[in-house]
Amino acid sequence: MSTWGLVKTVFFAGITAVFFFVIWIHNPFAPHEEYELPHEAGKIIGDPKAAVEGRELFKQNCTSCHSLRYDGLYLMSVAAKPEWAQIEKTQGKPILVEKDGKLEVKGYFVPRDVYEAVAITDLEGLKASFGKIPPDLSTIYLSRGAGYLYNFIMDPQKVLPGTSMPKLFFPEYDKEAPEKVAKIVAYLRSVNDPSPGEKAKRALMGVVTIAYFLAMGALLWIYRKRIVSHMSH
Numbered sequence: 001m002s003t004w005g006l007v008k009t010v011f012f013a014g015i016t017a018v019f020f021f022v023i024w025i026h027n028p029f030a031p032h033e034e035y036e037l038p039h040e041a042g043k044i045i046g047d048p049k050a051a052v053e054g055r056e057l058f059k060q061n062c063t064s065c066h067s068l069r070y071d072g073l074y075l076m077s078v079a080a081k082p083e084w085a086q087i088e089k090t091q092g093k094p095i096l097v098e099k100d101g102k103l104e105v106k107g108y109f110v111p112r113d114v115y116e117a118v119a120i121t122d123l124e125g126l127k128a129s130f131g132k133i134p135p136d137l138s139t140i141y142l143s144r145g146a147g148y149l150y151n152f153i154m155d156p157q158k159v160l161p162g163t164s165m166p167k168l169f170f171p172e173y174d175k176e177a178p179e180k181v182a183k184i185v186a187y188l189r190s191v192n193d194p195s196p197g198e199k200a201k202r203a204l205m206g207v208v209t210i211a212y213f214l215a216m217g218a219l220l221w222i223y224r225k226r227i228v229s230h231m232s233h
């Protein structure tokens with residue numbers, strides 16, 4: 001290869017390397033977390049076992065005001081209505097989990113209009129008390145991220161001054177408060193995370209796409225002379 005050819009090869013390889021570095025490793029276009037997340041909390045949030053405990057904590061602490069319809073959790077006061085169990089079974093879709101190798105129903109996904117029709121007085125009551133309806137938290141992890149949620153639940157006023165969401169966890173009185181909040185965030189995350197099977201499929205799709213471009217690039221490189229001579233006819 002001539003010196004010029006070598007220079008060109010190094011140049012294009014360099015640009016390609018920088019491109020993938022920017023996309024995958026240090027992406028300046030991706031939104032940055034502005035909220036500090038203690039290391040301990042970060043570890044808990046990534047742990048699927050913590051998410052299972054987080055679901056229980058969420059049920060106890062949050063469902064008096066929030067639903068999480070994607071995972072079959074509804075306002076406590078709605079779930080307690082005598083007709084609700086029947087509505088879930090007739091209008092909802094079972095949400096299945098694998099437990100000890102067997103599939104179990106952990107809840108029902110009820111369409112939003114059906115849920116809201118049943119819950120209307122409960123939702124209006126919350127609106128009267130808090131100025132707005134506490135949002136359903138099915139996709140909150142996707143829009144807010146771990147750092148925001150952890151800090152917000154620990155101290156809502158600090159993150160969203162003037163909010164009517166009350167502070168529920170007090171590290172001064174409950175040493176486990178930060179751990180509990182991290183588990184709740186782990187749960188919110190688990191609801192939005194694709195399943196391991198889905199993640200594997202997406203990774204494979206990425207690899208196949210890149211392999212395709214590399215193969216096409218190599219073929220173009222190998223046959224470049226022939227292609228150019230065809231073009232000039």
Ligand code: HEC
Binds near residue numbers: 184
């Ligand atoms: C007593 C009622 C009440 C309880 C209990 C409650 N919340 Fe809230 N929450 C609210 C209200 C009201 C809002 C709307 C606040 C706003 O937009 O200013 C809200 C908003 C939120 C938001 C959205 C914040 C945003 O940036 O839009 C999140 C996340 C949230 N709550 C999480 C939780 C979690 C997790 C729990 C349980 C640990 C919980 N809440 C318990 C009333 C409550």
